[in-house]
Amino acid sequence: MNIATQGRIYSLLFAAITLLFTGCQGKKTDDDSNVGKDSLAADSAVKKLPRPVSEPLVTHIYTADPSAHVFNGRIYIYPSHDIESNTPQDDEGGHFDMKDYHVLSMDSVGGKVTDHGVALDIKDVPWAGRQMWAPDAAYKNGKYYLYFPAKDKKDVFHIGVATSSSPTGPFKAEPNYIKGSYSIDPAVFTDTDGKSYMYFGGIWGGQLQRWTNGNYDSAGSKTDLQKDSLPAIGPRVALMSSDMLSFASPVREIKILDPEGKPLLGGDHDRRFFEAAWMHKYNGKYYFSYSTGDTHYIAYATGSSPYGPFTYQGVILNPVVGWTNHHSIVEINGRWYLFYHDSVFSKDKTHLRTVKVTELKYRPDGSIETLDAYYK
Numbered sequence: 001m002n003i004a005t006q007g008r009i010y011s012l013l014f015a016a017i018t019l020l021f022t023g024c025q026g027k028k029t030d031d032d033s034n035v036g037k038d039s040l041a042a043d044s045a046v047k048k049l050p051r052p053v054s055e056p057l058v059t060h061i062y063t064a065d066p067s068a069h070v071f072n073g074r075i076y077i078y079p080s081h082d083i084e085s086n087t088p089q090d091d092e093g094g095h096f097d098m099k100d101y102h103v104l105s106m107d108s109v110g111g112k113v114t115d116h117g118v119a120l121d122i123k124d125v126p127w128a129g130r131q132m133w134a135p136d137a138a139y140k141n142g143k144y145y146l147y148f149p150a151k152d153k154k155d156v157f158h159i160g161v162a163t164s165s166s167p168t169g170p171f172k173a174e175p176n177y178i179k180g181s182y183s184i185d186p187a188v189f190t191d192t193d194g195k196s197y198m199y200f201g202g203i204w205g206g207q208l209q210r211w212t213n214g215n216y217d218s219a220g221s222k223t224d225l226q227k228d229s230l231p232a233i234g235p236r237v238a239l240m241s242s243d244m245l246s247f248a249s250p251v252r253e254i255k256i257l258d259p260e261g262k263p264l265l266g267g268d269h270d271r272r273f274f275e276a277a278w279m280h281k282y283n284g285k286y287y288f289s290y291s292t293g294d295t296h297y298i299a300y301a302t303g304s305s306p307y308g309p310f311t312y313q314g315v316i317l318n319p320v321v322g323w324t325n326h327h328s329i330v331e332i333n334g335r336w337y338l339f340y341h342d343s344v345f346s347k348d349k350t351h352l353r354t355v356k357v358t359e360l361k362y363r364p365d366g367s368i369e370t371l372d373a374y375y376k
């Protein structure tokens, strides 16, 4: 089944389920917004949507794929900047045709959110052709680094890096993408020993299934390996160089195991990795979290090394309105938060999303409570 068909079926199912909810659309938080006005006018559809537990951080632009960090005591969010585009919807997400990044910031969760404007534009990235997807950021050596996937001029995804002296940019892109990088959704994690790692990859439109031999196979599958009884494709990890501009190790595939120690299989769509990697550390343990894509969960797996293997533990966030589910997890003043997105604000235009935040809770045994983005 292709991504568009899956998306339509999922939207229909979700609409049916949400008829059971009596809630109404969350109110807009920004009266100056021009975004979503047309879609909000269709009131009957609005009533079918579940009532969100969180409001969008901003509504004057569409934002998605939030990577949140605390730098110098302030919260910075590095999202994708979703736009309406003329690119027709296709099986590989061509309609996610984003062209720049904005940085958002706030001094506390619930505080005023500032949009710092365009931090990097695709026209200033020499190697990039189209589709600036989910970014991340890091700080080291007095510099801020913006990591971002984009398709090169041959339509192959790679991961680029851009630098700035400020967390809000503007960022200056390196002339070429990171050598050895491929696919999408970089997440850069700096461990307590100062070493930084990039986690990345995404199947289907993210092209990870076309890199099984270390080279891009343009004739490869549009979805996955199509071998359901074999181990699923794993996300990738590489050690970052000390200047944060390149990989200092070969790219490694990460193993995600079931609780019996067996690799999750390609057919296990409820649990296998799809895209949207994130890494955080809690009580000395490594928590690798990710989206299951076509089953729409944010799931997590834990391990004792940044390279894995990681053992599947459960779901952090149940499916949200829209096809994609993407997140980041960050500690802010001793509490933990999940940044995520959904398409409630644009209703079922799944490529137009808004970024949200909610608190995340650990149980005493270190497991994470499953969150719902909507009131029941």
Ligand code: FUB
Pocket: 064, 065, 080, 096, 133, 134, 184, 185, 202, 275, 276, 324, 325, 326
């Ligand atoms: O925003 C474009 C893509 O959609 C991201 O790279 C994926 O993680 C999914 O959210």
